[in-house]
Amino acid sequence: MSLEGQFEELDVGRTVTMCLVHDLAVAIVDDITPYYSVSTKEKHDLENKAIHKIATYVPVAAVGEQWIEQWEEYETQETLEAKAVKHLDKLDMVAQAFEYERKAMIAAVDQPILRAFGHVVKRLQKTNKVGLSSF
Numbered sequence: 001m002s003l004e005g006q007f008e009e010l011d012v013g014r015t016v017t018m019c020l021v022h023d024l025a026v027a028i029v030d031d032i033t034p035y036y037s038v039s040t041k042e043k044h045d046l047e048n049k050a051i052h053k054i055a056t057y058v059p060v061a062a063v064g065e066q067w068i069e070q071w072e073e074y075e076t077q078e079t080l081e082a083k084a085v086k087h088l089d090k091l092d093m094v095a096q097a098f099e100y101e102r103k104a105m106i107a108a109v110d111q112p113i114l115r116a117f118g119h120v121v122k123r124l125q126k127t128n129k130v131g132l133s134s135f
Contacts, residue, residue, distance in 0.1 A: 007080065007084075018070045025051040026047065028053070029050050048071075048075075055067055
């Protein structure tokens with residue numbers, strides 16, 4: 001689904017660029033989650049340092065400066081574009097969590113004891129001797 005036309009005030013091009021700029025900083029620092037016990041200030045400082053370093057690699061200085069400005073705009077969360085990127089980032093996190101869970105379930109089913117358990121449950125359901133709802 002495209003954001004184009006969904007929000008008349010939203011600058012979709014700027015939003016996409018901001019997503020990429022944000023992800024560049026995260027790619028260097030890593031996606032810091034609450035699991036890491038890193039303070040909000042530390043996370044901000046690490047990403048700030050990363051985006052400033054990345055900007056030095058951009059052959060056109062004005063573009064690097066624009067990336068820094070867009071990263072700062074994302075951090076302050078004062079524009080519609082910044083808020084949209086924040087929501088898209090959360091959506092990405094949820095999608096990744098579902099994918100990790102799916103992979104974990106596939107790995108768990110590969111364990112013989114769990115395969116055997118699944119086999120027994122299916123046989124019980126098939127023979128109608130025990131319904132799972134009766135537990």
